[in-house]
Amino acid sequence: MSRPVGLAAPARLLRRPRPTLRLRLTLVYSVLFLLAGLALLAVTYLLFDQQLKAIFERQYASEPGKHKELFITRNGVTLSGEAALEWLREQQAGVHDAAVTSLIVQGALALLLVGGLAVGLGWVVAGRVLAPLNLVTETARRIAAAPMAERGLSERIALRGPDDEVKDLADTFDTMVERLDRSFDGQRRFVANASHELRTPLTLNRALVELAMHRRTASPDVKELGESLLEINARHERLISGLLLLARSEQELADRAPVDLADVVTHVIEQSAGAAESAGVTLKEVTGPAPTTGDALLLERLVHNLVENGVRYNVTDGTGWVRVESRTASEETVEVEVSNTGPNVPPYDVPLLFKPFHRIGDERAVTGTSAGLGLSIVRSVAVAHGGDVRARPREGGGLVVIVSLPRAR
DSSP states (O other): OOOOOSSSSSSOOOOOOOOOOOHHHHHHHHHHHHHHHHHHHHHHHOOOOHHHHHHHHHHHHHTTTOOOOOEEETTTTTETTTHHHHHHHHHHHHHHHHHHHHHHHHHHHHHOOOOOOOHHHHHHHHHHHHHHHHHHHHHHHHHHHHHSSSGTTTTOOOOOOOOHHHHHHHHHHHHHHHHHHHHHHHHHHHHHHHHHHOOOOOHHHHHHHHHHTTSSTHHHHHHHHHHHHHHHHHHHHHHHHHHHHHHHSSSSSSSOOOEEHHHHHHHHHHHHHHHHHHTTEEEEEEEEEOEEOOOOHHHHHHHHHHHHHHHSSSOOSSEEEOOOOOOOOOOEEEEEEEEEOSSSGGGGGGGGGGGGTOOOOTTOOOTTOSSOOHHHHHHHHHHHOOOOEEEEEOOTTTEEEEEEEEOOO
């Protein structure tokens, strides 16, 4: 089978939680605010302590040449001299300790309260400052997450706001994406136009070869040469038709209609029965309801390519088979599964199967029966319908390819 569409998308490596830039900026704001608050509290404490000591010293210091006598009555007892001074020193120390304790405790509580408010304010301010950058990141992420690279290139940031560094980044990003979009669009139009223009000379070549072959005077050598040329010409026609279909399927669907994949599978099986019988391959059909919406012709081509590849890349001893099943996988998706017997496919080779012009074995562009676009078209059609394709090697040889599409409501 023109090998499967690589196994869905590679599983993303689990990343450890990491602090966001917003969190880091908030922490920086908070730490700086707390350090500034602690410095202010320390300076206030030192100034208050010095001022309190100066007040006590001025109040109880005696003038030069004079001696100050103190008399204090405490609990009915009169103190004088050193006893009175000692009592005053004790009172001074108590007042100092109480004032300092009150200053430190209340200042610390006020610092914590205002610090908490500063953390919240820093979080809000950081979020507002980083909002344009987050918009740039989200747009880039949507483009990167598009099933096909060129599908997300219509996205634009279109950032509004002050003309600063972030707006310069957003505008530069928009310019880059716009150039890529034009490049992909030009490439698709070139392929479509070139393929269309090549059809005319190939049709003319076929007509001339057939005319030469069917002349009465044509010799057996001419007829044999004509058969070879017709085979090569048909090969080129298939290649060009595949390129046209690939270019068409890579465009967004403008019109959608209800389609039941069960009907598509039945129709394709009937069409492919003759080719399968000639190849000694048995077709097995298992149809279940699989309603979706889209382009019926493209979906028919999708199933046809899978069945055709299943028949082409199969065993040649007459025991081969291709099984085609349609089903409703969940409330959101429907599926078509095509499996077959055939050669063993290395798992590491699976991701390459849906690339254009990839073939199994030693087939070449001129002599091979396949253009190498079958599964590329399958993938493009599935993506155009909002679905995906995954594949895996089948035990015993062959492949299992599953196409998932959105279920019709």
